Every structure is written in structure tokens, then in C-alpha cells.
Amino acid sequence: MGGFARGSLGVLLPPVLAVVATMILFAGFLAAQGVDPLTAYRLIWLGAFGTWFSWQDSLVRAAPLLLTGLCVALPAQMGLMIIGGEGAFVLGALAAVAAGLAAGNLGLPDILVQVIMAAAGICAGGVVIALCGLLRFKRGVNETISSLLFAYIAIAVMNQIIAGPMRDPGSLNRPATRTLPDNLMLGTIPGTTIHVGLIFGIIACLAAYICVYFTKFGFAARIVGGNARAGRVVGLPVERMILAFCFAAGGAAGLGGMVEVAAVQGAVSSDISTGAGYTGILVAFLARMNPLAIIPVAVLLGGLDAAGGLLQQRLNLPDATMLVLRGVLFVMLLSADALQGRLTRYLAPRRLPVTV
Amino acid sequence: MSDAPGLEVVGVTKRFGDFAALSDVSLRLHPGTVHALLGENGAGKSTLVKCIMGFYHADAGELLLDGREIKVGNPRDAQQAGIGMVYQHFTLVPSMTILENLTMGLGFRPGRIDWKVERAKLTAFLDTMPFRVPIDRPVSSLAAGEKQKAEILKQLYLQAKLLILDEPTSVLTPQEADEMLGLIRSMATAGQLTVLIITHKFREVLAFADEVTVLRRGKQVGGGKVSELSVPEMARLMVGDQASRDHAGREEREPGEVMLALTGVQALDDAGGPALQGVDLTVRRGEIVGIAGVSGNGQTALVEVLGGQRRHQGAVTVGGEPFGATREEIARHNFALLPEEPLRNACVGRMSVGENMAFRSFDRAPIGSGVWVKRGALRRHARDLVERYNVRTTGIDAPIMTLSGGNVQRAVLGRELSGEVDVLVCANPVFGLDFSAVADIHGQIVAARNRGAAVLLVSEDLDELLELADRILVMSGGAIVYETKRESADRQSIGLHMAGHA
Numbered sequence: 116m117g118g119f120a121r122g123s124l125g126v127l128l129p130p131v132l133a134v135v136a137t138m139i140l141f142a143g144f145l146a147a148q149g150v151d152p153l154t155a156y157r158l159i160w161l162g163a164f165g166t167w168f169s170w171q172d173s174l175v176r177a178a179p180l181l182l183t184g185l186c187v188a189l190p191a192q193m194g195l196m197i198i199g200g201e202g203a204f205v206l207g208a209l210a211a212v213a214a215g216l217a218a219g220n221l222g223l224p225d226i227l228v229q230v231i232m233a234a235a236g237i238c239a240g241g242v243v244i245a246l247c248g249l250l251r252f253k254r255g256v257n258e259t260i261s262s263l264l265f266a267y268i269a270i271a272v273m274n275q276i277i278a279g280p281m282r283d284p285g286s287l288n289r290p291a292t293r294t295l296p297d298n299l300m301l302g303t304i305p306g307t308t309i310h311v312g313l314i315f316g317i318i319a320c321l322a323a324y325i326c327v328y329f330t331k332f333g334f335a336a337r338i339v340g341g342n343a344r345a346g347r348v349v350g351l352p353v354e355r356m357i358l359a360f361c362f363a364a365g366g367a368a369g370l371g372g373m374v375e376v377a378a379v380q381g382a383v384s385s386d387i388s389t390g391a392g393y394t395g396i397l398v399a400f401l402a403r404m405n406p407l408a409i410i411p412v413a414v415l416l417g418g419l420d421a422a423g424g425l426l427q428q429r430l431n432l433p434d435a436t437m438l439v440l441r442g443v444l445f446v447m448l449l450s451a452d453a454l455q456g457r458l459t460r461y462l463a464p465r466r467l468p469v470t471v
Numbered sequence: 472m473s474d475a476p477g478l479e480v481v482g483v484t485k486r487f488g489d490f491a492a493l494s495d496v497s498l499r500l501h502p503g504t505v506h507a508l509l510g511e512n513g514a515g516k517s518t519l520v521k522c523i524m525g526f527y528h529a530d531a532g533e534l535l536l537d538g539r540e541i542k543v544g545n546p547r548d549a550q551q552a553g554i555g556m557v558y559q560h561f562t563l564v565p566s567m568t569i570l571e572n573l574t575m576g577l578g579f580r581p582g583r584i585d586w587k588v589e590r591a592k593l594t595a596f597l598d599t600m601p602f603r604v605p606i607d608r609p610v611s612s613l614a615a616g617e618k619q620k621a622e623i624l625k626q627l628y629l630q631a632k633l634l635i636l637d638e639p640t641s642v643l644t645p646q647e648a649d650e651m652l653g654l655i656r657s658m659a660t661a662g663q664l665t666v667l668i669i670t671h672k673f674r675e676v677l678a679f680a681d682e683v684t685v686l687r688r689g690k691q692v693g694g695g696k697v698s699e700l701s702v703p704e705m706a707r708l709m710v711g712d713q714a715s716r717d718h719a720g721r722e723e724r725e726p727g728e729v730m731l732a733l734t735g736v737q738a739l740d741d742a743g744g745p746a747l748q749g750v751d752l753t754v755r756r757g758e759i760v761g762i763a764g765v766s767g768n769g770q771t772a773l774v775e776v777l778g779g780q781r782r783h784q785g786a787v788t789v790g791g792e793p794f795g796a797t798r799e800e801i802a803r804h805n806f807a808l809l810p811e812e813p814l815r816n817a818c819v820g821r822m823s824v825g826e827n828m829a830f831r832s833f834d835r836a837p838i839g840s841g842v843w844v845k846r847g848a849l850r851r852h853a854r855d856l857v858e859r860y861n862v863r864t865t866g867i868d869a870p871i872m873t874l875s876g877g878n879v880q881r882a883v884l885g886r887e888l889s890g891e892v893d894v895l896v897c898a899n900p901v902f903g904l905d906f907s908a909v910a911d912i913h914g915q916i917v918a919a920r921n922r923g924a925a926v927l928l929v930s931e932d933l934d935e936l937l938e939l940a941d942r943i944l945v946m947s948g949g950a951i952v953y954e955t956k957r958e959s960a961d962r963q964s965i966g967l968h969m970a971g972h973a
Binding site: 332349 | 692778779780797798799801802808810815816817818820821822826829830831833834839842843846918944
């Protein structure tokens with residue numbers, strides 16, 4: 116009776132339908148540009164999962180999506196819709212670099228400094244999203260809007276800081292922080308080019324899944340998320356639990372930012388806002404807010420991302436093509452959600468006869 | 472406009488499953504009169520008018536309008552027959568003006584609306600009316616009394632000759648209520664309207680109605696000309712006069728120490744108005760204290776305060792200690808609560824029956840162990856409760872929202888009573904249930920009392936209270952206004968206090 120196993124046909128059907136509808140529509144889009152859809156789909160497959168090289172590329176791209184996907188899926192367990200993961204991601208990256216540059220000179224072992232960097236990233240991201248949760252129950256501010264606005268603020272703050280107090284005087288062209296020393300960068304999984312951030316992401320998703328479906332805390336969270344009135348009647352601290360989930364969600368995205376900067380970019384520049392936070396929304400929706408399902412979905416979307424280059428190279432399609440694909444997928448998914456209610460009613464077990 | 476119709480309701484019966492909401496109810500509305508439909512909550516008043524309006528289809532019985540039988544399949548049919556209803560809550564679109572609302576009410580017409588014509592039509596209509604409303608202000612800016620008038624005008628504008636008002640004064644101040652009812656009365660006296668008004672306020676019946684019909688438990692128990700009835704007679708009809716029955720399982724015992732005490736408890740309702748205005752009460756071990764009252768007098772807020780769902784001022788103590796409905800306090804004092812509408816207030820609909828039954832105990836052995844919830848123990852616990860409390864479900868893994876109301880009630884009662892219980896709060900625990908379920912659940916409540924629990928039973932059914940409670944408190948206007956022991960309980964005085972007439 117785990118969460119994923121409980122995904123009956125009614126739950127799984129909409130995303131599957133959405134993917135099929137997307138492939139048909141996108142085929143039309145390709146054909147309109149004179150590209151053979153079948154060739155394109157073969158290339159996407161090849162670029163995403165066709166070779167070991169493309170697999171590694173896909174997995175690297177999936178790593179931040181695992182964490183930003185959690186930033187949406189965790190608050191969703193409490194009935195909150197947070198879409199501002201990008202802000203937590205960016206601030207997490209900035210805090211991690213600041214912590215790394217500051218702690219790097221203290222003569223601590225590298226691993227300890229990396230732990231401090233991760234903690235800084237988690238706290239920075241966690242505080243932003245927790246603030247959205249706090250505004251929600253203290254002031255009734257819609258958390259979807261506030262988290263989105265906080266993302267804009269976070270990005271603006273990041274730009275301000277990298278152009279001001281944290282600017283690397285050596286970077287002449289554009290504002291960026293100083294680069295982390297090589298010894299503080301995260302390593303790769305032995306024998307691959309995949310950085311360990313992927314492992315962080317998978318562990319975080321597994322931990323979230325186990326927490327929600329198998330622990331006392333998760334059970335309480337499902338009560339509160341399912342019906343806050345019932346949560347109060349059975350004496351659960353509704354507000355504190357919402358805060359905890361928001362913090363964990365923002366922490367996941369912040370950790371994603373830390374991974375991005377400590378495994379890929381090395382320094383924070385405006386490039387740090389990769390859109391991973393926004394793609395995380397798509398990931399979480401496709402995964403139907405199930406932390407375990409985030410893993411395959413993130414790999415799938417990482418693969419689509421990875422295939423973009425090949426499509427551009429071989430078929431001379433513009434870079435934005437994959438964005439179109441992603442956009443169509445999201446719209447289809449939301450449309451399929453509208454179908455959800457009707458499908459479940461259709462597939463639901465018959466109600467018992469109304470006798471008492 | 473002197474064509475007020477007469478309406479005759481003959482032998483209407485309406486069942487919901489095994490539950491008869493109306494059995495063989497008849498009443499006669501004479502043309503140009505105001506007829507009051509009086510009864511406690513759940514007596515069947517709303518069901519009856521919903522049958523007249525075509526929201527429900529009666530299982531038996533017929534409607535005669537001016538002596539001719541009419542079939543009302545849906546509210547549109549009722550409107551065409553000239554029957555209009557004004558609901559307890561406002562139905563006008565708040566952001567639109569009265570002109571817009573009333574024009575819209577005339578139904579969908581393709582093409583452009585000529586506002587000049589519509590305005591002229593409405594103004595001409597309003598000139599024939601005894602009361603006036605500003606037609607160009609958005610409805611949201613009007614006072615409650617004006618909104619209510621606009622609702623009535625809307626029905627009249629739609630050519631209603633027979634007007635049904637469902638507790639029209641519950642949202643009005645006494646002055647607004649008097650004015651509105653007075654105008655309605657004068658239109659009826661002038662032969663323009665026939666009015667059926669649902670109420671439980673004797674004052675309004677006495678002042679504004681010509682005739683009255685009293686319903687009790689879905690049956691017509693009396694009525695007649697208002698001028699020939701006294702308030703005590705109506706109160707007796709409304710709450711019944713059978714001798715209070717002793718519950719079979721009740722053991723004689725002296726109440727023990729005070730377990731639950733409220734002192735000066737105040738709370739606001741969702742709209743920010745006062746819901747509780749200084750409630751003081753105590754419940755001792757081994758006694759059932761009943762709270763009687765017409766719904767909407769603060770009982771819901773009282774239960775919400777005890778369940779931690781509503782902020783409050785004043786002191787609530789359980790077992791002599793301050794009680795804030797935290798999980799730790801609930802567990803320490805063996806506090807159990809069965810709120811009304813358990814699916815909305817105490818369950819998560821999409822979680823399984825088994826999970827819902829573990830809401831109290833998931834963090835204690837044997838279900839909770841370390842940080843884990845043990846599925847096996849949860850399922851054993853659920854199977855045991857399903858069997859003991861006779862919950863009919865396709866299985867413990869079925870989402871609890873797929874269960875019928877009575878079975879949700881049983882499941883929650885089982886959850887609440889499964890452990891030791893020192894304090895039990897129940898709100899309308901048998902609302903809408905059939906006879907066997909009622910006996911079952913009453914038996915459980917009395918058994919808890921016999922075991923020494925302090926029980927607070929909030930109910931809109933006076934018979935239930937007289938059968939179960941050791942003491943009865945009457946709540947009115949957010950405060951306890953009357954207290955009586957069961958042995959000396961007098962239905963009439965209880966009824967009068969409930970109606971705010973004492």
C-alpha cells in the first residue's frame with residue numbers, strides 16, 4: 116500500500132495520455148517545418164538515451180531537476196502549490212559559494228567545507244520557501260503567487276550581490292563571483308562524467324518518499340495536507356508542519372543550486388538561473404507529486420534537454436525546439452488533469468448502496 | 472394583481488434510503504395568506520419546500536395549485552407555475568446592480584440587451600411595489616435587509632404569486648426582519664401574494680402569519696389558525712410531549728469529579744461576528760451533559776473550539792489542566808471528539824478507511840514504532856474496529872469518502888472510542904442515520920458514560936437529549952441560557968428558551 120503502487124490506472128492514465136498527445140502535436144510541428152517526425156524522434160532518443168555518452172549527459176541534466184521537482188512535490192503534500200523553486204535554487208547557489216569562499220580559507224578539510232556549503236544552500240533555499248508558507252497561514256497570502264514573486268526578488272538580489280559585494284574583480288566582462296577552488300568542487304561518480312549531485316537528488320527523492328508514506332511524520336503530514344480541519348481535530352500542529360515541509364522543499368531546491376555551482380559552473384553568474392526551478396514544476400506535475408516518480412520523470416526531461424543539441428546539429432532546428440516540446444507537454448499535462456476527475460469517477464470502485 | 476393562488480400539498484412522502492424525511496405530510500395554503508411552517512432543525516421543513524420547488528421528487532403525494540394538480544419536475548417548472556423561493560442565503564451576484572441582476576433573472580435572451588427598455592420595465596414594475604430598492608448600486612454595497620428585499624423583488628419580477636421564504640430573517644436584524652415581514656404580510660392581505668414562510672421563531676409566527684403547520688421528525692403534528700394557538704401549544708407541538716424515555720443501558724451513578732470545564736469562552740464566527748459570548752459549563756465523570764439549541768446559536772463554534780479548530784478567549788480545562796487541543800494533551804487526557812459532518816471535520820476523504828481509523832493512534836505503539844508507521848499493526852487495528860463497530864465497507868483500503876454517511880460516522884466513533892476515554896464530545900452523532908444505527912451509536916455513548924467518561928453531547932434533536940443526557944443546557948445566542956436536570960426537564964421551557972422566547 117505504498118504511494119506509488121497505489122497509483123491506479125486512473126492516476127497514471129492522464130500523464131500517459133498527455134505524453135502521447137504531445138508526441139502527436141509535436142510531430143505536426145516538426146512536419147510543418149519540413150522535418151520528418153520519425154527521424155526527429157529517433158534523434159531525440161539517440162541524443163537522450165541512445166549511447167552511454169548521451170545517458171551520462173541526460174543524468175547530469177536530471178540531477179538539479181530531481182531537487183527542484185521536490186520543491187513543488189513536497190509542499191503539494193500539504194496542499195500548497197509552490198512554483199518559486201527557481202528563487203530557492205539561485206539563492207542556494209549563492210549561499211553555497213559564499214560559504215565555500217569564506218570557509219575555504221579556514222584550513223578545514225575539504226569535505227567539511229563542502230558540507231558547510233550544502234548546509235548554506237539548503238538554509239538559504241529553505242528560508243525563502245518557508246517564508247511563503249508563513250505568509251500563507253499568517254496572512255492568507257496565496258503561496259503560488261508569493262513564491263513566484265520571491266523567485267523574481269531572489270534573482271534580482273543575486274544579480275545585485277554578484278555585481279556588488281561578491282563581484283570577482285578579475286571577471287571583466289560580466290558580473291560573477293570568484294570561482295570556487297578546484298578542491299571544493301564536487302567530484303564525479305567513478306568511471307563516469309556524472310557528478311555526485313545526481314546521487315544527492317536520488318537520495319533526497321527516496322528520503323522524501325519514505326518519509327511521506329512510511330513514517331509517523333509523513334502520516335501526520337498526509338492528514339494535514341488532506342484536510343487541515345481533521346488535522347486540527349486530532350491535535351496536529353498544522354502550521355509547524357506546513358513550515359517544515361516548505362523548508363524541506365526550499366532546502367531541496369537550494370541544494371540543487373549548491374550542486375549546480377559546486378559541480379558544474381564553479382562560480383555564480385547570471386547563468387546560474389538555468390530555469391531548473393521552473394522545469395521542476397513540470398517534473399513534479401508529470402510525477403503527480405509523487406517523490407518516487409520524480410526520479411524517472413527527471414531523467415526523461417533531462418534526456419529531452421540533452422537531445423536538443425543533436426537535433427540542432429543534425430536537422431538544423433533552432434535551439435528553442437526543445438522548449439516548444441516542453442511547453443506543449445506542460446499544456447497537455449494540465450489539460451489531462453482536467454480529465455482526471457472524470458476518469459477517476461469512471462474508473463472508481465462503485466459506491467456502496469446508500470444504506471447505513 | 473389580485474390573483475394570489477392557493478396551494479394544497481397532499482400526502483407527500485420523501486425517503487432518503489431507509490430514512491423517511493417526510494411521511495405523509497399535507498398542508499393547505501389559502502390564497503392571500505401567510506402560512507408559517509414551524510419545526511426544529513431536521514423536522515423536514517426544507518425537504519418539504521424542496522419537494523414543492525422541484526429540487527426533490529417526492530416518493531408519494533401530489534401538489535394542487537388552485538385545485539388543479541401540477542407536476543413540478545424541476546425549479547423551472549415551479550417558476551412557470553408562479554412559485555418562487557427566497558433562500559436563506561443571498562443568491563444575487565454581488566458585483567452587479569439590482570437592475571442587472573433582475574434583468575439577468577428573466578432568463579437568457581440572445582442578442583443585445585436594451586438597457587433603456589429594461590430600466591423602464593423594472594421601474595414601472597417597482598412603482599407597483601410597496602417597497603423600494605436602489606437599482607443602480609452593486610448588490611454588495613447593500614445592507615442585508617435591502618438584499619433580502621431585492622431577492623423578494625426578483626421573485627415577484629419573475630411573476631411569482633406564491634412565495635416561499637426559507638428562514639428569511641436569519642440574516643436580518645430584528646428591525647429589518649419586522650419591516651420585511653410586514654411588507655410581505657401587507658401584500659398577502661391585499662390579495663397579491665400567498666406566502667409560505669419557514670421559521671423557528673414563534674415571535675414571527677405570532678406577528679405575521681395567519682396559519683401555521685408544525686412538522687416534527689418528518690410528520691405533520693399539528694397546526695391551524697395562529698389566532699387560535701398559544702405559544703406553549705406551539706412549543707409543545709414543535710418539541711413533542713412524550714415522557715422522556717430512559718436509555719436502556721443507563722446505569723444509575725453519581726457523577727464524579729469535573730473533567731471538562733469552560734469558563735467565559737468567547738469566539739468569533741467566520742464572518743467575524745460573535746459566535747460564543749461567554750460560555751460557562753462543566754461536565755463531570757460519568758454524566759452526559761446535553762447541549763440543546765436551534766442550530767446557528769453557537770453549538771458548531773463550541774465544538775470547533777473544543778476540537779482546536781477555532782481560536783477562542785476564556786478558559787477550557789480538561790482534567791483540571793488548561794487544554795489547547797494539542798496532540799499531547801488529547802492523548803494524556805484521553806479526550807475523544809466526534810464532530811458533526813465527520814467526513815469534513817475529522818477524516819481525510821481520499822485516505823483509506825484503515826488510515827483514517829489510525830488518526831488517533833498512528834504515533835503510539837503498536838502502530839507507531841520509532842519514526843515508523845507499521846502497516847501491519849495499522850491494518851490489524853482497522854480490521855478489529857471495522858468488525859467491532861460494524862462498519863460496512865468494501866475493505867479497509869477503500870477511500871473513506873466512498874462510505875455512506877452512517878458508516879463514516881461509525882468508523883470515526885470507533886476510532887474515538889477504541890482507547891480509554893475520559894472526555895467525549897459528540898455533535899449530532901446520529902444526524903440522518905436510520906433506526907438501528909441510532910440505537911447502536913447511542914448505546915456506545917451511554918456505555919462510555921457508564922465507564923466513567925464525561926460526555927458533552929451537542930444535539931439539535933431534543934428527544935435524543937432527553938433520552939441520553941443527565942443534564943440539559945440550552946444554548947441561544949452564543950451563551951448557555953437555561954439548565955435543567957433530566958428528571959425535572961420540561962419540554963416547554965426548553966423549547967421556549969431554544970426559541971429565544973423566554
